Amino acid sequence: MSDMTKVMAAASSGMQAQAARLRLSSENIANADTPGYRRKIVSFEETFDRASDVRAVATGPMQLDRSELSRVYDPNHPMAGDDGFYESSNVNLMLEIADAREANRSYEANLKMFDQARQMASSVLDLLRR
Amino acid sequence: MELNLNVLRMASQLAAHSSARQVVITENIAHADTPGYRARDIGDFASTLDASSQPFEARATRPGHMPFGTGAGGYEVREVAAFGAESPNGNSVSLEDQMMRSAQVRESHDLALGVYRKSMDILRMSLGQR
Numbered sequence: 001m002s003d004m005t006k007v008m009a010a011a012s013s014g015m016q017a018q019a020a021r022l023r024l025s026s027e028n029i030a031n032a033d034t035p036g037y038r039r040k041i042v043s044f045e046e047t048f049d050r051a052s053d054v055r056a057v058a059t060g061p062m063q064l065d066r067s068e069l070s071r072v073y074d075p076n077h078p079m080a081g082d083d084g085f086y087e088s089s090n091v092n093l094m095l096e097i098a099d100a101r102e103a104n105r106s107y108e109a110n111l112k113m114f115d116q117a118r119q120m121a122s123s124v125l126d127l128l129r130r
Numbered sequence: 131m132e133l134n135l136n137v138l139r140m141a142s143q144l145a146a147h148s149s150a151r152q153v154v155i156t157e158n159i160a161h162a163d164t165p166g167y168r169a170r171d172i173g174d175f176a177s178t179l180d181a182s183s184q185p186f187e188a189r190a191t192r193p194g195h196m197p198f199g200t201g202a203g204g205y206e207v208r209e210v211a212a213f214g215a216e217s218p219n220g221n222s223v224s225l226e227d228q229m230m231r232s233a234q235v236r237e238s239h240d241l242a243l244g245v246y247r248k249s250m251d252i253l254r255m256s257l258g259q260r
Contacts, residue, residue: 003149007156014160021163044164054153057160106162109225113156116232120149120239127247 006054007117013056014110017044020059022103028091029100035079037089039065039096065090137249144242147175148235150205155232158223165219169212171231172205175238 024040031037043060067090075084151172161167188195215224 003146003153006153007149010153010156010160014156014162017160018163044161046161046164046167055157055161057164102163105225106159109159109162109229110156112229113152113159113232116236117152117156120152120236123240123243124145127243127250130247130250 004117004121006052008114009052009054010056011110011114011117013047013054013058015107015114017057017059018103018107018110022100022107024062025096025100025103029093029096032089032091032093032096034089035077036069036087037091038069039067039089039091041065138246141242141246141249143178144175145239145246147172147178147205148239148242152232152235152239154207155228155235158228159225159232161221162223162225162228163221165221167221167223168209169215169223169228170207171210172207178205 021042021044024042028039040062041064042062044057045060047056047058048054049056069087069090071085072088073085074080077086079086154170154172158167158169158171209222211222212224212227215222215227
């Protein structure tokens with residue numbers, strides 16, 4: 001596997017991982033008001049493929065945030081208990097936005113590396129064209 | 131007649147060095163959010179030309195051993211950390227620092243290809259072809 005293909009493999013694995021993270025983040029935001037919803041999180045892991053010799057990144061198993069669900073006081077809510085509280089989700093919108101921003105930034109960095117590898121490869125190929 | 135093609139050889143070595151370095155930098159960027167990942171880089175081109183410093187390589191006595199030290203490309207990969215890049219999750223990748231390094235890679239790759247192209251032009255001119 002040539003160096004430039006390795007760069008593209010590593011960068012695309014990074015983009016896939018960041019996109020998966022962004023997807024979970026938007027699922028969390030969409031379900032911010034769903035009663036009983038637990039925030040989904042994913043961790044990144046290093047994978048090493050000996051055949052291609054690329055240290056790619058992959059997403060680990062999806063996990064649910066075990067922190068306490070927020071209790072909202074609304075006696076008119078159909079799921080409210082005798083005390084007037086019901087359990088909403090444990091999604092923190094601020095946290096999700098920050099996570100999405102970080103994923104976006106890392107995605108762009110990966111994309112930039114991919115583009116640079118493509119340009120470097122094409123400038124090498126330009127030498128052949130002369 | 132003696133053709134001194136050392137300049138061409140050195141230019142292609144520099145291009146190979148910068149593409150190997152680009153692979154390492156892209157891996158760092160792909161792992162910008164992987165817990166416990168340490169940023170790595172390979173030494174500058176001048177040190178690879180220095181024959182007096184022997185590159186370090188771990189001895190592999192069985193085919194299943196993971197190679198480390200000098201990789202297949204003959205470059206020594208080391209951990210490097212930018213000041214203040216350490217995250218609480220043990221990750222030491224700074225996107226800004228990696229972007230800076232990849233710009234250096236781009237520059238030296240362009241330099242190598244420029245020297246190569248110019249030397250070829252001179253050879254071609256001396257042969258009387260335009």
